[in-house]
Amino acid sequence: MKRLLAVICCVLMLAVPFTLVPQAADPKVYVVLGDSIAEGIGASDKKTGGNAALVTEARGYELMNFAVGGIPSGTLLKLVLEKENIRQGIERADIIDISIGGNDFLLGNLFGLLARALLFDDYSGVDKIIAAYKVNFAAIIKEIRALNPGAMLIVQTLYNPMEGLVWIGGVDEAAITKLNDCLVECLGANPGAFRTAQVHDAFAGREGLINPDLVHPSDAGHELIARVLMDTIDGVETQLPPVTGAGRNFFQTVWYHVKTLLACVWRWITVMPVYMKEYPAIYAELGL
16 A cells, blocks of 8 residues: 555656746856956946946946056056966956056156147157057957957947047047047957947047046946946947037136146045055066
8 A cells, every 4th residue: 555655656746747947047257357447446436336346236247357557558468468367267258348548648658748749749659659559459359369259358448538628638539539440440350359338439528427637437437438338238329318518618618627637636646646555566466
């Protein structure tokens, strides 16, 4: 009798369909490379308010942020070629996000370059920096693709942080346009190698997106970069309301420049040294 009951139970168990419980998919690995913009500098809290952190929070990704403030394209190439943890992160990545190029100008005597361009229409110094950047950038993309051919690779265009400044904003725009054009050239030579996140176009003509240091994004700027990045991941164009405004009269323009430059000087005196304290140890660890 007991044996009969056992057989009946086995039959009933086989007759009842098993319900498969779907396993939660592992989060996508989101690797960030580049400079202080990618690191999150300029936000009130770079760990939660930087653009990479915002994308990670919104999408539930696993973030691996290797961005280091102050590095130019040549240093990023060195890190990609030599640092094993970065190379392993690239190999694991589902999405790779790069912001690089601004420090190529800053470390190349930006204000001297702008002064020569403004006073003498001489962009030779800019062109020399662009030529080196182009070589470094192409090598970075090539090495990343060798390590991980299948990841979605996104490169941010460089915005113009001095756009609102008369004269200076114009020559800065010319220099930045030359750098952003390198992305177009690289894509032309390597179709489909990466997607371009049009941060420059999203920032153009919009105020409140630049930190008072006239270099980094503000909280609102990081939020907009995050939005552009997520749209780029999704393969859609970022839709923003048209830029509107009546402009400034002469006195308003003068006041804007005075206020902006004073805020910039104060920021560099009081806040930037705090940022810079952590970098010597980071650079030493990276062998830079």
